Amino acid sequence: MKRSGVSVHLATVLFILLSFFPFFWTLLSSLKPASQLFQINPPFWPQPCTWENYRAIFLERRFYLNILNSVVVAGAATGVCVALGSLAAYGLARLRFRGKSIILGFILVVSLFPPVAIVSPLFLLFEKTRLINTYLALILPYLTFALPLTIWLLTVFFRQIPWELEEAARLDGAGPLRAFWEVTLPLAAPGIFTTAILTFIYCWNEFLFALAFTTNDASRTIPVAIVMFSGYHTVPWGQILAAVTVVTVPVAALVLVLQRRIISGLTAGAIKG
Amino acid sequence: MAGIVISGLHKTYPNGAAALQDFHLAVADGEFLVLVGPSGCGKSTVLRCVAGLERPTLGTISVGGRVVNDLPPQERDLAMVFQTYALYPHMTVFDNLAFGLKMRRRPQEEIGKAVAAVAEKLGLKAHLHKKPRELSGGERQRVALGRAIVRQPQAFLMDEPLSNLDAALRVKMRTELLKLQRELKTTVLYVTHDQTEALTMGDRVAVLHSGRLQQVAPPREIYDHPANRLVAGFIGSPAMNFITARITGKGDGLVLHLGGQTLPLPGDYLERRPGLKNYQQKNLIAGLRPEHFLPLTGARRGMLGRLKIRVEVLETLGPVNYAHFSLPDPLAGREAAAWVAALDPTVPAAPGQDLEVAIEPRHIHFFDPETGKAL
Amino acid sequence: MKSGQLPFREARWGYLLAAPALLVIALVALYPLGCTLWLSFQQKIIKLPWLHTGWVGLANYRELFTDTRFWQALAHTVMFTVVSVGLELVLGLLAALAIHRARILTGLTRAAVLLPWAIPTVVAAVMWLFLVNPAFGLIPMGLRFLGLPETCQVLLAHPASAWAVIIATDVWKNTPFMTLMLLAGLQVIPVDLYEAAALDGASRWQACRRITLPLLVPAILVALIFRTAQAFMVFGHIYALTGGGPGTATETLAFLNYQAILNDMRFGYGSALSVVIFLGSLAFALFYLSAMGLQVKGEERS
Numbered sequence: 001m002k003r004s005g006v007s008v009h010l011a012t013v014l015f016i017l018l019s020f021f022p023f024f025w026t027l028l029s030s031l032k033p034a035s036q037l038f039q040i041n042p043p044f045w046p047q048p049c050t051w052e053n054y055r056a057i058f059l060e061r062r063f064y065l066n067i068l069n070s071v072v073v074a075g076a077a078t079g080v081c082v083a084l085g086s087l088a089a090y091g092l093a094r095l096r097f098r099g100k101s102i103i104l105g106f107i108l109v110v111s112l113f114p115p116v117a118i119v120s121p122l123f124l125l126f127e128k129t130r131l132i133n134t135y136l137a138l139i140l141p142y143l144t145f146a147l148p149l150t151i152w153l154l155t156v157f158f159r160q161i162p163w164e165l166e167e168a169a170r171l172d173g174a175g176p177l178r179a180f181w182e183v184t185l186p187l188a189a190p191g192i193f194t195t196a197i198l199t200f201i202y203c204w205n206e207f208l209f210a211l212a213f214t215t216n217d218a219s220r221t222i223p224v225a226i227v228m229f230s231g232y233h234t235v236p237w238g239q240i241l242a243a244v245t246v247v248t249v250p251v252a253a254l255v256l257v258l259q260r261r262i263i264s265g266l267t268a269g270a271i272k273g
Numbered sequence: 274m275a276g277i278v279i280s281g282l283h284k285t286y287p288n289g290a291a292a293l294q295d296f297h298l299a300v301a302d303g304e305f306l307v308l309v310g311p312s313g314c315g316k317s318t319v320l321r322c323v324a325g326l327e328r329p330t331l332g333t334i335s336v337g338g339r340v341v342n343d344l345p346p347q348e349r350d351l352a353m354v355f356q357t358y359a360l361y362p363h364m365t366v367f368d369n370l371a372f373g374l375k376m377r378r379r380p381q382e383e384i385g386k387a388v389a390a391v392a393e394k395l396g397l398k399a400h401l402h403k404k405p406r407e408l409s410g411g412e413r414q415r416v417a418l419g420r421a422i423v424r425q426p427q428a429f430l431m432d433e434p435l436s437n438l439d440a441a442l443r444v445k446m447r448t449e450l451l452k453l454q455r456e457l458k459t460t461v462l463y464v465t466h467d468q469t470e471a472l473t474m475g476d477r478v479a480v481l482h483s484g485r486l487q488q489v490a491p492p493r494e495i496y497d498h499p500a501n502r503l504v505a506g507f508i509g510s511p512a513m514n515f516i517t518a519r520i521t522g523k524g525d526g527l528v529l530h531l532g533g534q535t536l537p538l539p540g541d542y543l544e545r546r547p548g549l550k551n552y553q554q555k556n557l558i559a560g561l562r563p564e565h566f567l568p569l570t571g572a573r574r575g576m577l578g579r580l581k582i583r584v585e586v587l588e589t590l591g592p593v594n595y596a597h598f599s600l601p602d603p604l605a606g607r608e609a610a611a612w613v614a615a616l617d618p619t620v621p622a623a624p625g626q627d628l629e630v631a632i633e634p635r636h637i638h639f640f641d642p643e644t645g646k647a648l
Numbered sequence: 649m650k651s652g653q654l655p656f657r658e659a660r661w662g663y664l665l666a667a668p669a670l671l672v673i674a675l676v677a678l679y680p681l682g683c684t685l686w687l688s689f690q691q692k693i694i695k696l697p698w699l700h701t702g703w704v705g706l707a708n709y710r711e712l713f714t715d716t717r718f719w720q721a722l723a724h725t726v727m728f729t730v731v732s733v734g735l736e737l738v739l740g741l742l743a744a745l746a747i748h749r750a751r752i753l754t755g756l757t758r759a760a761v762l763l764p765w766a767i768p769t770v771v772a773a774v775m776w777l778f779l780v781n782p783a784f785g786l787i788p789m790g791l792r793f794l795g796l797p798e799t800c801q802v803l804l805a806h807p808a809s810a811w812a813v814i815i816a817t818d819v820w821k822n823t824p825f826m827t828l829m830l831l832a833g834l835q836v837i838p839v840d841l842y843e844a845a846a847l848d849g850a851s852r853w854q855a856c857r858r859i860t861l862p863l864l865v866p867a868i869l870v871a872l873i874f875r876t877a878q879a880f881m882v883f884g885h886i887y888a889l890t891g892g893g894p895g896t897a898t899e900t901l902a903f904l905n906y907q908a909i910l911n912d913m914r915f916g917y918g919s920a921l922s923v924v925i926f927l928g929s930l931a932f933a934l935f936y937l938s939a940m941g942l943q944v945k946g947e948e949r950s
Contacts, residue, residue, distance in 0.1 A: 011746040084669040091665030112933040117926040121683030144677040168359040170346035173376035205768035223768040256759040267832035
């Protein structure tokens with residue numbers, strides 16, 4: 001009993017260390033001056049710390065533009081998805097009508113859809129309509145995977161709402177819209193919020209569409225921009241690692257604060273579905 | 274306050290299942306009417322149709338003389354207490370109580386007064402600022418009641434409001450609820466599957482089975498004169514014992530055959546039970562409540578039918594002992610009927626023991642074997 | 649008292665609410681998919697504009713199925729999917745069991761576990777690219793320390809070790825997801841089952857085999873399905889780590905497809921490949937739906 005307890009704890013700690021170490025190493029390395037970074041057998045701690053890489057990505061590479069692009073694109077796609085998805089999910093979870101399971105099955109099939117399958121016509125279309133390098137060229141394709149995900153998650157969450165409360169509100173004298181506004185919406189809010197976070201993360205991380213439909217540095221999103229830092233001859237590792245750190249810190253904060261919601265969203269999408 | 278009249282209510286679900294058939298019920302103004310039946314009998318459907326949460330397939334529902342069929346729930350001026358209480362989890366107790374009045378756009382001051390009065394009456398004053406999840410089951414139950422009371426609606430609809438409470442609290446709330454209703458003189462349509470609740474609380478009891486109303490009567494009458502075998506079997510605990518029986522003979526030789534035994538009946542028995550006239554020499558169903566087995570004391574010895582039984586299991590409850598035994602049921606062509614007798618603890622009985630118990634013929638219920646109607 | 653009525657108004661509202669979302673999905677997903685299908689029967693090579701453009705029937709598919717690079721990419725994709733998802737399942741299961749037993753999944757550690765999942769795939773790949781850098785990466789440093797020859801330390805230069813890096817990156821990034829899924833599955837197994845098993849004389853190992861694993865099957869299936877579908881479309885790792893190399897040794901279907909379209913500008917041929925990939929994942933999705941027994945059906949409101 002005692003011995004297995006120790007090994008179980010060791011395994012857990014090891015697992016957490018392995019998960020976390022690459023981030024830690026990236027952070028340390030991003031603070032090292034080039035001489036230490038490119039040294040064979042580099043030192044563990046940066047001596048001294050330098051902010052040069054961070055200065056370079058923001059002032060020389062205008063990395064803030066990429067951050068802005070990611071925020072706008074992921075934000076807009078999430079907004080559209082949550083708005084449309086809430087309506088659909090309310091209908092699917094609350095109302096009784098024929099063809100519901102077909103709709104849900106269709107949504108599930110679309111969510112397993114390979115993104116690469118629509119790259120060629122969309123590229124030709126965006127080329128023709130001069131949408132390459134615009135936000136729209138990313139937001140629209142992002143809906144293909146984000147909207148089914150949103151509908152699915154919200155339907156799962158809405159099913160857990162005790163609809164008796166809405167009935168109670170109706171008997172208490174509220175009309176259908178009033179009952180929805182005063183009772184159902186506050187109850188649905190946590191689920192909507194969780195769904196929005198997950199959708200945002202998925203959009204934020206998207207790579208293929210962002211790579212295919214942007215061609216200049218200023219319109220790239222974060223993942224593409226970081227990959228494109230490398231030139232033909234030189235790889236500016238310091239800047240790459242600084243950029244990775246810059247985008248990982250807010251994600252880490254988000255994950256730290258919202259972990260329960262994220263996990264409930266991940267498992268709601270799966271265990272139930 | 275107002276009465277509720279339901280007439281000709283039918284409810285058929287799209288899958289073809291009929292939940293209710295030709296249901297008529299009038300709840301008088303100020304009456305506490307309990308609608309009781311086993312789960313799935315359609316009793317909640319009645320309530321939801323009255324509330325406006327379901328649309329009846331056929332029939333009219335009126336509240337206070339006004340037909341409400343086409344009114345949405347919020348315009349029917351009814352209050353409902355749900356089994357799960359359906360308290361708004363994101364609102365405080367005060368806001369829960371005030372919600373109905375707010376929806377009716379009553380002035381702030383009036384709302385405050387009304388809520389305070391109800392909170393006082395229900396002992397919720399100390400909890401007004403709490404959220405429902407901080408309350409105990411009994412307190413939540415009271416908030417649900419308070420939410421119904423505060424609006425002074427035309428009538429209350431209650432859907433198994435006590436079944437989520439533990440046994441002791443349920444008994445306590447039963448009396449509290451009754452006291453409250455007497456005080457407010459409100460019309461209540463109360464749905465439950467618990468026959469004890471029905472008997473103890475209702476001014477009248479309506480028994481529903483398989484979507485059909487079986488009987489509506491005051492509790493005593495339901496108990497003493499069940500309209501049919503379904504009601505007889507559902508009301509009363511432990512349930513009434515049934516067996517196939519036959520009446521033969523005439524005058525002083527009139528006897529009842531049951532369980533392979535013969536009980537003498539008084540000569541004027543058929544005159545006093547005219548319903549039995551056409552059933553001589555025919556099979557009928559005899560029913561006997563467990564408490565109608567009497568000890569064989571000297572005084573009664575001569576005048577009563579006697580039944581020989583062998584006790585199989587004896588349940589000792591304190592004020593009463595339940596003796597389980599089986600009677601052969603040759604007339605029905607089945608092996609045996611399982612019976613229960615409630616015996617006075619002073620009657621010496623033990624498992625495996627042979628016992629003689631007395632039965633008063635007037636306590637025996639008879640039912641038609643085909644229709645189940647009481648005779 | 650279950651199920652319920654089907655008033656015309658309720659059904660109409662249902663369709664009305666679902667319509668906008670379905671319309672958008674049709675417009676952004678189904679319509680382009682139709683275009684892909686149409687393009688797959690065309691010859692359309694933007695780099696060679698003088699070449700005849702137009703209907704070529706099944707020519708693109710014929711070319712695709714005789715192309716050894718396609719078959720190689722298919723084999724790579726299947727290999728990658730099986731190996732990485734398999735490893736993630738085993739490691740995820742062990743980690744989930746350990747964490748569940750240890751009960752030390754507090755806020756900070758849970759966040760540490762979630763973090764690899766939450767970052768973009770290519771960011772994870774870039775971090776690993778740095779770790780395996782032959783000159784100053786930590787992993788070659790370790791290999792040097794073990795005394796392995798210089799050539800072995802250039803991990804991305806050899807097909808086998810390049811795959812090892814790709815798979816390691818994927819396993820590092822996605823095992824936490826698997827762990828969390830399985831952990832959620834573990835947490836819904838009632839404790840009294842273990843107590844009952846203990847009273848029945850089952851050892852820890854027996855309890856794990858006879859109770860935990862069978863009851864965990866649904867969670868395992870769902871996690872496997874999600875991960876398999878994702879792994880089958882693997883693109884970011886390959887693009888950021890190896891660019892398909894050395895040579896074509898690490899090309900996967902999605903990568904090959906991307907190259908055909910955006911590098912070679914062969915829209916007809918690329919679309920044919922897209923259609924094949926789509927049909928593959930459709931078959932998988934339908935298999936998934938039937939495997940899950942269309943749970944949605946039984947979950948009508950009661």
